[in-house]
Amino acid sequence: MRELNAIFTIALRDFTKLIRDRVRLLMSLVFPLIFIGIFGGSFQSISKQLGFDPLPFVFTGVFAQVLFQSTASGIISLIEDRENDFSQEIFVSPISRYTIIFGKILGETLVSYTQVIAVVVMSIIFGVSLSPSTILVLLVAGLVPALFGGAFGTLVLANLGSQRSANQLFPFLIFPQFFLSGIFTPIKELPPILLVFSRLAPMTYAVDFIRSIFYLGKPEYSKIVVFDPLTDFAIMAILFVIFLTSGTYLFVKNERNR
Amino acid sequence: MVDIIQVKNLVKRYKKADKNAVDDISFSVAEGEFFTFLGPNGAGKTTTISILTTTLSKTSGEVNIAGFDVDKDSSKVRQNVGIIFQNPSLDANLTAEENIRFHAILYGLYPFRPTFSLMPEDYKSRINELAQVLGIEKDLFKAIKTYSGGMKRKLEIVRSLIHKPKVLFLDEPTVGLDPASRKSLWEYLVSVRKQDKTTIFLTTHYLDEAEDADRVCIINHGKIVKLGSPTQIKKELTKEYIILDSKDRNKLKSELVKMKLKFIENADIKVEVDSKNVQKIIQGIKVPLSVLRINSPSLEDAYLKIIEVGKEELGG
Numbered sequence: 001m002r003e004l005n006a007i008f009t010i011a012l013r014d015f016t017k018l019i020r021d022r023v024r025l026l027m028s029l030v031f032p033l034i035f036i037g038i039f040g041g042s043f044q045s046i047s048k049q050l051g052f053d054p055l056p057f058v059f060t061g062v063f064a065q066v067l068f069q070s071t072a073s074g075i076i077s078l079i080e081d082r083e084n085d086f087s088q089e090i091f092v093s094p095i096s097r098y099t100i101i102f103g104k105i106l107g108e109t110l111v112s113y114t115q116v117i118a119v120v121v122m123s124i125i126f127g128v129s130l131s132p133s134t135i136l137v138l139l140v141a142g143l144v145p146a147l148f149g150g151a152f153g154t155l156v157l158a159n160l161g162s163q164r165s166a167n168q169l170f171p172f173l174i175f176p177q178f179f180l181s182g183i184f185t186p187i188k189e190l191p192p193i194l195l196v197f198s199r200l201a202p203m204t205y206a207v208d209f210i211r212s213i214f215y216l217g218k219p220e221y222s223k224i225v226v227f228d229p230l231t232d233f234a235i236m237a238i239l240f241v242i243f244l245t246s247g248t249y250l251f252v253k254n255e256r257n258r
Numbered sequence: 259m260v261d262i263i264q265v266k267n268l269v270k271r272y273k274k275a276d277k278n279a280v281d282d283i284s285f286s287v288a289e290g291e292f293f294t295f296l297g298p299n300g301a302g303k304t305t306t307i308s309i310l311t312t313t314l315s316k317t318s319g320e321v322n323i324a325g326f327d328v329d330k331d332s333s334k335v336r337q338n339v340g341i342i343f344q345n346p347s348l349d350a351n352l353t354a355e356e357n358i359r360f361h362a363i364l365y366g367l368y369p370f371r372p373t374f375s376l377m378p379e380d381y382k383s384r385i386n387e388l389a390q391v392l393g394i395e396k397d398l399f400k401a402i403k404t405y406s407g408g409m410k411r412k413l414e415i416v417r418s419l420i421h422k423p424k425v426l427f428l429d430e431p432t433v434g435l436d437p438a439s440r441k442s443l444w445e446y447l448v449s450v451r452k453q454d455k456t457t458i459f460l461t462t463h464y465l466d467e468a469e470d471a472d473r474v475c476i477i478n479h480g481k482i483v484k485l486g487s488p489t490q491i492k493k494e495l496t497k498e499y500i501i502l503d504s505k506d507r508n509k510l511k512s513e514l515v516k517m518k519l520k521f522i523e524n525a526d527i528k529v530e531v532d533s534k535n536v537q538k539i540i541q542g543i544k545v546p547l548s549v550l551r552i553n554s555p556s557l558e559d560a561y562l563k564i565i566e567v568g569k570e571e572l573g574g
Binding site for chain 2 (some may be wrong): 001002004005006008009010012013016017020021086087088089092094095096146167255257
């Protein structure tokens, strides 16, 4: 019970910080505009060749990517604030280290949801037709990529020494996944090397999971979805446990064994 | 009295370091004691405090806090200690009340509630009480950003005491504060100590802060140089001396030799004495003096001397 209270407390703090930081809040709304507006819009011209409407395709991709990436990078901010604020306070409190990481993941999930709601609004403005029930289903399903991104972030966090190395390394780990996971372009068929890397990129399963739910029962399903909802979910669930336990273990160990 | 902190042969060597940051130190602190760790920057103070508060692993040795081993029962150790870090650890985006509330929930004192108004009555009245003590009733719900440095420190102390820790660790708490804030923070801490009889473990490089302690432990290069009450240390290390000189220095020297006094000749002549003998020495000197000064060193001098000795022993 106490650990649950602590999880909520840590999560609420993260969310409160976002709400009070106007610049960060604004930035998180601008990115979806760029992604959906520019990428989605510019692909419109080649929709005949693709055989499906690129706008919902990009929308579902960005939807998963925002949840995955925002949670992952949020976790990595633990490096930044363990030096200078409330985080040191969290780390000396008598709660489990898993509680801390889980609270942080939940908090960053809340943060990523403000961004993903902006994605949804922007997509509707640009002409993606979304029924209220589809939005609801996607928001619930979105929890999976968000939590998964958090676990991925924990593993990255555990292997980084400083904020500087985080800033240098994180884009290198994230940007290739933009393309490997097929946010903007289909990845069902790829040259062999890219195919391997694409199936190794964790974000691939987050994106495919959201698409498999969005396109379920639609004629484009077989053209777009690589696996199926259950396979994607199972892979993410296994990786989630591995990333989270090994990441937390390594992080705590590296923290104390200096 | 029960020892609430027990440290035996504690050693810490950081990865990739060629020297021990903490080099085989042993000491214990009794319950209710005000214990001070005094030493220059890099002496090993923060390293020791980090190990004692479970945020850093030790290389070897034994550490017990409130009866719990720091490695095996780290969570219980954390429950029993409060910490004021060298760097401020308040969340600047949160209000004073939120900072305290989050701490209280993490320590399992209250269930989670998203707002102040939903918190139990017991919590609310305690907060109002604390706000009164600190004089921040008006600013309680304002972001920490607007607080002065001294105010923030006080708030951290209030927060660290809310779970009634047995030991309060303070790692250079007054660094960066102006003298007035330092004084008022100190007065507050003394009053807290009287009220709750909390054991205090302080690290500082300000000597005047150590003078109120029950015991002072001077540490340098990871080793304990001196351990005792401030008066003991002062007595042991601060010998009075007189500075003398004369136009006829050779005659002065021979007179001092006759009186069997030891002296050091530099720009002038330094004679170590017991305070009782000063008059006798002066009476024994016949040659006209050009310089006569009596020096009684402060604890500060004693401290500087210790630090100097430490440097020489270790070759710089």
